[in-house]
Amino acid sequence: MDIKQLIHDDDAVSPVIGVILMVAITVILAAVIASFVLGLGDQAQQATPQASFSWEYSENASNSPDGNVTITHDGGDSIEAQELYVRGDFDGGEGSGSWGEMSKSTASGASEVTAGLSVEPGVGSEYDLRVVYQTQEGDTSATLSQDTGPDA
Numbered sequence: 001m002d003i004k005q006l007i008h009d010d011d012a013v014s015p016v017i018g019v020i021l022m023v024a025i026t027v028i029l030a031a032v033i034a035s036f037v038l039g040l041g042d043q044a045q046q047a048t049p050q051a052s053f054s055w056e057y058s059e060n061a062s063n064s065p066d067g068n069v070t071i072t073h074d075g076g077d078s079i080e081a082q083e084l085y086v087r088g089d090f091d092g093g094e095g096s097g098s099w100g101e102m103s104k105s106t107a108s109g110a111s112e113v114t115a116g117l118s119v120e121p122g123v124g125s126e127y128d129l130r131v132v133y134q135t136q137e138g139d140t141s142a143t144l145s146q147d148t149g150p151d152a
Contacts (some may be wrong), residue, residue, distance in 0.1 A: 048142040053077030053131050055147035067125050069149065072118035078112045083136060086121050088129040088146075097121065125151040 052074045059067040064132070071086065073079075081100030099113050121129065127149040134141040 034115055039058070048140070049077035049079050049133055049144075051079060051144055053145035057149060058123070059125070069123055069127060069129070070118050070120050070121050070148070071129075071131060071145075071147075073113050075115045078115075079110055079133060080136075081113050083112050083133060084144075085132045085134060086119065086129055087132050088127065090121065090123045090127060090129070123149070125149045 039101055054071070054072045054074050056070045057067060058070070060067055082098055084099040086099065087097075100111075121127075123129070127147075129148075130146040131144045132141055133144050
């Protein structure tokens with residue numbers, strides 16, 4: 001056996017370690033891509049709140065000769081007032097307003113809409129309205145409740 005040949009031998013463990021590292025990187029990359037494709041990466045996104053609303057139309061409302069509707073948050077999650085809107089057909093004309101901006105709101109000035117708070121959007125009997133949740137960023141919205149008037 002020649003000692004010089006052992007010292008100058010170029011074979012080593014490096015190619016094996018290189019292959020193992022490349023396989024590990026490929027597996028990790030595939031797992032990250034699969035999690036986003038399957039939607040597991042979107043779990044950090046805010047969920048739509050669960051809340052129930054009741055609608056009560058009164059023909060002889062004191063603030064409107066045509067009547068008015070009262071929308072009441074009955075229960076569920078509390079929602080930021082600036083993220084909750086009343087949208088739709090206000091007696092023949094399209095309209096929208098946040099819960100907190102409505103002038104007839106019993107929740108006026110409240111930062112959160114919780115169970116028991118109500119709003120009167122000032123419509124007559126021909127309304128077709130929706131209570132819509134929309135994030136402040138405006139990238140997500142969902143209709144939480146809707147109702148139509150008796151003459152709609």
